[in-house]
Amino acid sequence: MAKQFDHLSDVLTRFIEAQHIFFVGTAATEGKVNISPKGMDSLRVLGPNRIAWRNLTGSGNETAGHLAQINRMTLMWCGFEAKPMILRTYGSARTLHPRDADFAELNALFPPSDAARQIYDLAIDIVQTSCGYAVPFMDYAGDRDVLKKWAEDKGPDGIAAYWETRNRQTIDGAPTHILDPQEG
Incomplete structure (x- = not known):
């Protein structure tokens, strides 16, 4: 049975950590x-109603484009390894x-990365847990290092070029404001 909380x-x-x-x-x-899906060392609980997660450069940039329209x-987290639980936090986020x-202050909470594209500062309105009884057991084998190596090979200039050609719009054509707060 789902349970809701205000923090x-x-x-x-x-559980999140x-x-x-x-x-x-x-x-x-x-x-x-x-x-x-998000992984690596990219999320920090900053308080009972606040979470920051750092978004690294990737193939799409949907979150930024969506939040520019509707905040x-x-x-969501699933307990794959032990206790069966699904946890969701609902809220609004600053991009x-x-x-x-x-940005610099929050980015300092994470390991250094030239691929850091956005940080989302989530203000939580509602927290919900549910049973997770149908979530399978899965073993954690480790983080992938592919994105880290890709970003190191690209370097800051290559990443900026990637943002220009691949991250300026959502798949629906909405602006993500990755390079210019006024674009779109």
Whole structure:
């Protein structure tokens, strides 16, 4: 049975910190709904109603484009290894780009990476748990280093060029504001 809370408890925070993967969901008023798996060392619980996660450069940039239109986000974790549970946080998020004043402070919470594209500062409205009884057991074998190596090979100039050609719009053609806060 699902239970709702107005904040993350210490128990739920420890659950989040023990997970190796989470999922982010966003949607604009029209177009595709986006659900993305996230891993690596990219998430910090900053308080009972605040989470920051750093988005590294990737093939799409849907979250930024969706949040520019409708500021709502859901994060979800599943207990794959031990306790069967699904945890969701619902809220609104500030999108911070490297050009923004608060970006450096939050980015310092994570390991250095030239691939850091945005940080999402989520203000949690509702926390929900559910049973997760149908979630399979899965063993964690380790993080992949492919994205880290890709970013190192590209370097800052190559990543900026990638943003220009691959990350300026969502798959529905909405601006992501990756390079210019006024674009679109």
